[in-house]
Amino acid sequence: MLVISEYGQLLIVLACIFGFLMAWGVGANDVANAMGTSVGSKALTIKQAIFIAMIFEFAGAYLAGGAVTGTIRKGIIDPALLADSPELLVYGMLSSLLAAGIWLAVASWRGWPVSTTHSIVGAIVGFAAVGIGVDAVQWGKVLSIVSSWVVSPLISGIFAYLIFKSVSRLILNTDDPFANAKRYVPIYMFFVGFMIAMVTLLKGLSHVGLSITFLQSVGLATVAGLLVMGLGAILLSRVKVDAAADKQFRFASVEKVFAVLMIFTACAMAFAHGSNDVANAIGPLAAVVSVIANNGEILAKSALPGWILVLGGAGIVIGLATYGYKVMGTIGKKITELTPSRGFAAEMAAATTVVIASGTGLPVSTTHTLVGAVLGVGLARGISALNLRVIGHIVTSWVITLPAGASLSILFFFIFKGIFG
Amino acid sequence: MSTSSPLTLLFGRSPVKPMQEHINKAHACTKALVPFFEAAMTGNYKEAEKVRATIITLESEADALKKDIRAHLPNSLFMPVPRSDLLELLSMQDRIANRAKDISGIMLGREMGIPKPIRPLMMRYLKAAINTSKRAKEALAELDELYETGFGSKEVDFVGSLLNRLDDQEHKTDEFEIKMRRALRDIEQDFPPIDMMFLYKIIEQIGDLADVSQRVGSRLQILIAR
Numbered sequence: 078m079l080v081i082s083e084y085g086q087l088l089i090v091l092a093c094i095f096g097f098l099m100a101w102g103v104g105a106n107d108v109a110n111a112m113g114t115s116v117g118s119k120a121l122t123i124k125q126a127i128f129i130a131m132i133f134e135f136a137g138a139y140l141a142g143g144a145v146t147g148t149i150r151k152g153i154i155d156p157a158l159l160a161d162s163p164e165l166l167v168y169g170m171l172s173s174l175l176a177a178g179i180w181l182a183v184a185s186w187r188g189w190p191v192s193t194t195h196s197i198v199g200a201i202v203g204f205a206a207v208g209i210g211v212d213a214v215q216w217g218k219v220l221s222i223v224s225s226w227v228v229s230p231l232i233s234g235i236f237a238y239l240i241f242k243s244v245s246r247l248i249l250n251t252d253d254p255f256a257n258a259k260r261y262v263p264i265y266m267f268f269v270g271f272m273i274a275m276v277t278l279l280k281g282l283s284h285v286g287l288s289i290t291f292l293q294s295v296g297l298a299t300v301a302g303l304l305v306m307g308l309g310a311i312l313l314s315r316v317k318v319d320a321a322a323d324k325q326f327r328f329a330s331v332e333k334v335f336a337v338l339m340i341f342t343a344c345a346m347a348f349a350h351g352s353n354d355v356a357n358a359i360g361p362l363a364a365v366v367s368v369i370a371n372n373g374e375i376l377a378k379s380a381l382p383g384w385i386l387v388l389g390g391a392g393i394v395i396g397l398a399t400y401g402y403k404v405m406g407t408i409g410k411k412i413t414e415l416t417p418s419r420g421f422a423a424e425m426a427a428a429t430t431v432v433i434a435s436g437t438g439l440p441v442s443t444t445h446t447l448v449g450a451v452l453g454v455g456l457a458r459g460i461s462a463l464n465l466r467v468i469g470h471i472v473t474s475w476v477i478t479l480p481a482g483a484s485l486s487i488l489f490f491f492i493f494k495g496i497f498g
Numbered sequence: 499m500s501t502s503s504p505l506t507l508l509f510g511r512s513p514v515k516p517m518q519e520h521i522n523k524a525h526a527c528t529k530a531l532v533p534f535f536e537a538a539m540t541g542n543y544k545e546a547e548k549v550r551a552t553i554i555t556l557e558s559e560a561d562a563l564k565k566d567i568r569a570h571l572p573n574s575l576f577m578p579v580p581r582s583d584l585l586e587l588l589s590m591q592d593r594i595a596n597r598a599k600d601i602s603g604i605m606l607g608r609e610m611g612i613p614k615p616i617r618p619l620m621m622r623y624l625k626a627a628i629n630t631s632k633r634a635k636e637a638l639a640e641l642d643e644l645y646e647t648g649f650g651s652k653e654v655d656f657v658g659s660l661l662n663r664l665d666d667q668e669h670k671t672d673e674f675e676i677k678m679r680r681a682l683r684d685i686e687q688d689f690p691p692i693d694m695m696f697l698y699k700i701i702e703q704i705g706d707l708a709d710v711s712q713r714v715g716s717r718l719q720i721l722i723a724r
Contacts, residue, residue, distance in 0.1 A: 110504075190504050241648070246650075249646065249647040250653070251652070326643070328643065408506055411509075412505055412506060412509060415509070418646075447505065451508055459648050460509075461510075461512035461577060462510030462513065462576070462577050464507060465574050465575075467504050470504060471504055
C-alpha cells in the first residue's frame with residue numbers, strides 16, 4: 078500500500094512507457110503479417126497498405142479492443158488473492174510488459190517468428206504462478222485462451238475453405254468469369270462490412286458509452302454493409318477488361334476485380350488485428366493504472382479509460398510508420414503466390430475469426446489465424462504449393478515463446494519487488 | 499533486423515510457370531529440327547551442325563529447368579495435384595527435347611542424306627510430328643488457368659478438348675509414318691542398305707517424337723482428373 082502512495086506516479090509513468098514500447102513493437106512487427114498478403118498480391122501498394130493500416134488499426138484498437146484488453150488486464154489473474162498486496166500486481170504487469178517487449182525485440186532481431194499475444198499471456202501467467210502463487214491464476218480462463226489459439230486457425234481455415242469454394246463455383250468456374258465477378262463481388266463486400274460492424278457494435282463499444290440492442294446492431298451493421306457495398310460498386314465500375322493481359326492469362330481481368338475486394342478485406346484485417354493485439358500492450362498498462370488510481374484497491378469492475386486505448390493505438394501506428402512499413406515490404410515481396418482471388422478469401426476468413434475472438438475477449442494470434450485461413454484455401458485446391466512444415470514451426474514457437482515470456486517476466490518481477498519492496 | 503514470418507515460410511514456389519517454360523524449351527528443340535532437316539537434305543552438314551548446336555543448348559537449358567523444378571518440390575509440399583503425377587509429366591516433357599536431340603545426333607553422325615523422291619513427304623511428316631509437340635505445348639499453356647479455377651469442370655473440359663486435338667494430330671502423324679515407310683520401301687533397293695536401315699530408324703524416331711508428345715497429354719489428363 079505504502080509503495081503505491083509513494084511510487085504511484087513513477088509506476089504509472091513506467092507502465093505507460095513500457096506499454097507504449099510494446100505497442101510500438103506490435104506496430105513494427107506484427108502489422109506486417111496482417112497486411113503482408115494484401116501487399117504481396119499487388120492489390121495494394123505499400124503506401125496504400127500503410128495508410129489503411131494506420132487508420133483501421135487505430136479504429137480497431139479504439140472501437141473494438143476493449144474486451145480483449147479486459148481479459149488481459151483482469152481475466153487471467155484472480156484479484157482476490159492480491160487484495161492485501163496490490164503492488165505485486167503492479168510489479169507483475171510491469172514485468173510482463175518488459176518481458177514481452179524484450180522477447181519481441183530479441184526474436185525480431187534474430188529473425189524468429191514470434192506472437193505478441195503468446196508472449197504477453199505467457200509472461201502474465203508466469204509472474205502470477207511463480208511470483209504470487211499457483212492459485213493466483215484463473216486456470217479456467219487460461220485454458221480457454223490456450224484452446225482459442227488452436228481453434229482460431231481451424232475455424233478461419235474452415236471459413237476460408239467455404240469462401241474460396243463459393244468463389245470457385247460462382248465466379249471462376251463459369252462461362253463469363255469477369256461478368257460474374259462484377260455481379261457477386263459486391264455481395265462479399267457487403268458481408269465484410271456487415272461482419273466487422275456487427276461484432277464491433279455488439280461487443281466493442283461499451284467503453285464508448287453506447288449500448289444498443291441486438292436488433293439495432295443488426296440494423297446498423299446492415300447499413301454499414303450496404304455503404305461498403307456502395308463504395309465498392311463505385312470502385313468496381315472503374316475496372317475494365319484488359320484484353321492484352323487476358324491474352325496471356327485468361328483470368329487477369331477477373332483478378333483485377335478481386336483486387337478491389339481485397340482493399341476492403343485489408344481494412345478488415347487491419348481493424349481485426351488492432352482490436353485483438355492492442356490489448357497485448359495496454360492490458361497490463363490498464364491494470365497498473367486501475368490499481369494506482371484506486372489507491373491500491375483492485376476493483377473487479379472498473380472501466381477502461383479512453384486515453385489508454387488512444388495511447389495503444391498511437392503506439393501501433395507510430396511503430397508502423399517508423400519501422401513496420403519496411404517489414405511489410407519484405408513480407409510482401411515474399412508472398413507473391415497469393416493472388417487476389419485467394420488472398421481475399423484468406424483475409425476475409427481470418428478477419429472474421431479474429432474480430433469474433435476480439436468480441437468474445439479472447440486474445441488470439443492474428444498471424445496464426447491467417448496461416449490457418451491460407452491452409453483452408455489450399456485444401457480447396459486454391460494454392461499451388463504450401464509448405465506444411467510451417468505447422469511445425471508454429472508449434473515450436475508456442476513451446477519456446479511461452480516459457481521464454483514467463484521466465485523473463487518472473488525475473489523482472491523479482492527485480493521490481495527487490496527495488497520497490 | 500530480419501523477420502521471418504510464418505507467412506513467408508508457408509508458400510512454396512509454384513511449379514506452374516517453370517513447367518510451362520520447360521515445355522516451351524522442349525518444343526523449341528523440336529522446331530529447330532526443321533532448319534536442321536533443310537540443311538541435311540541439301541547435304542549442307544556445316545549448317546546442320548550449327549543448328550544441332552542450338553538444339554543441344556536448348557536441350558540443356560530444358561534439363562536445367564527440369565532439375566530446378568525437381569529441387570523445389572520437396573515431399574513436405576502440399577499441392578492441389580499429386581506430386582508424383584507432376585514429376586512424371588515433367589519427365590515426359592523432357593523426353594520430347596531428348597528425342598529431338600537424338601534424331602539430330604544420328605543424322606549428323608552419319609551425315610545422312612535423304613533420297614530425293616521422298617524429301618517432300620519427309621518434311622510433311624516431320625512437321626506433323628512437330629505439330630503434335632505444339633499441341634502438347636498448347637495444352638500445357640492452360641496449366642495456369644487450371645490452377646486458377648481450382649481445377650473447375652469448365653476448364654477441365656476445355657483442356658480435354660485440347661487433348662483430343664493432340665490425339666488426332668498424333669494419329670495423323672502415325673498415318674504419315676506408314677506412308678513414309680511405304681514410300682521408302684518402294685525405293686530402298688536403289689540405295690545402300692545400311693543407309694536405308696538408319697533412315698528407317700529416323701522415321702521411327704520421328705514417330706516417337708509424336709508419341710511422346712501425346713503421352714505428355716495423357717499425363718496431363720491424369721494430373722487433372724482427381
